[in-house]
Amino acid sequence: xxxxxxxxxxxxxxxxxxxxxxxxxxxxxxxxxxxxxxxxxxxxxxxxxxxxxxxxxxxxxxxxxxxxxxxxxxxxxxxxxxxxxxxxxxxxxxxxxxxxxxxxxxxxxxxxxxxxxxxxxxx
Numbered sequence: 001x002x003x004x005x006x007x008x009x010x011x012x013x014x015x016x017x018x019x020x021x022x023x024x025x026x027x028x029x030x031x032x033x034x035x036x037x038x039x040x041x042x043x044x045x046x047x048x049x050x051x052x053x054x055x056x057x058x059x060x061x062x063x064x065x066x067x068x069x070x071x072x073x074x075x076x077x078x079x080x081x082x083x084x085x086x087x088x089x090x091x092x093x094x095x096x097x098x099x100x101x102x103x104x105x106x107x108x109x110x111x112x113x114x115x116x117x118x119x120x121x122x123x
Contacts, residue, residue, distance in 0.1 A: 035047065036081045049061065
């Protein structure tokens with residue numbers, strides 16, 4: 001049973017923008033923090049951004065601060081990742097995740113995961 005579904009990935013030139021979406025079941029989305037992680041080629045999966053239930057608390061990896069914005073629409077059970085000023089090093093599979101309670105940088109603290117969406121940034 002698929003409970004988190006990412007979309008919006010694709011191929012973009014450096015300097016361009018993409019918006020990723022993650023649709024979740026209401027049971028998974030409700031009252032939970034949501035996060036985005038990515039796995040770059042040959043690298044371990046890493047934290048990108050997270051947002052609390054109310055949307056007030058957000059956290060970002062240093063590598064994306066000022067370029068990426070995480071947001072959520074609780075009425076639609078959807079979390080977004082707006083990615084601007086993309087760089088080739090942002091090329092990765094991006095995963096959406098949910099965890100009970102507050103935000104976390106630690107992927108091991110997330111309870112649910114999507115299947116991932118590929119983002120490729122050409123130079």
